[in-house]
Amino acid sequence: MGKVVRLYWGCMVAAALVVAWTQRWALPVIVALSVGVSAYVAFQVPVWCGAVNRDGQTYCRNNAYGLLMGCSKRQHRWQKIKMIVLRNKVGNVGRSVFPTAKDKFNGVLAVGGLLSAIAAVIVPVVTGG
Numbered sequence: 001m002g003k004v005v006r007l008y009w010g011c012m013v014a015a016a017l018v019v020a021w022t023q024r025w026a027l028p029v030i031v032a033l034s035v036g037v038s039a040y041v042a043f044q045v046p047v048w049c050g051a052v053n054r055d056g057q058t059y060c061r062n063n064a065y066g067l068l069m070g071c072s073k074r075q076h077r078w079q080k081i082k083m084i085v086l087r088n089k090v091g092n093v094g095r096s097v098f099p100t101a102k103d104k105f106n107g108v109l110a111v112g113g114l115l116s117a118i119a120a121v122i123v124p125v126v127t128g129g
């Protein structure tokens with residue numbers, strides 16, 4: 001895959017997901033697209049690392065790929081996963097990982113993908129269809 005495709009396929013999947021919902025595509029397709037969007041944001045979207053630096057005040061600004069991943073410093077990856085999973089006082093994930101509007105958009109994509117996946121599974125159960 002080319003670099004651009006690697007960086008932005010998630011947006012294309014997200015767009016396809018919107019079409020899938022509005023056009024009432026088959027649910028397995030919607031689930032697959034939803035999972036794709038979530039996986040893209042979790043492991044591939046270009047973001048800032050966002051781990052707390054040694055000084056405890058600033059956030060690491062190295063490039064990272066995926067909201068769940070850190071930069072090349074292994075300790076940052078662990079710290080970031082801990083921040084997200086434990087939601088402890090190490091740092092404010094919202095502020096460190098989503099500092100800009102673009103990054104917030106990525107967060108929305110991730111949550112949207114997850115909600116979409118859940119909805120695709122639950123809606124047929126609730127509606128009996």
Ligand SMILES: [Zn+2]
Nearest residue numbers: 049060071076
């Ligand atoms: Zn880092």
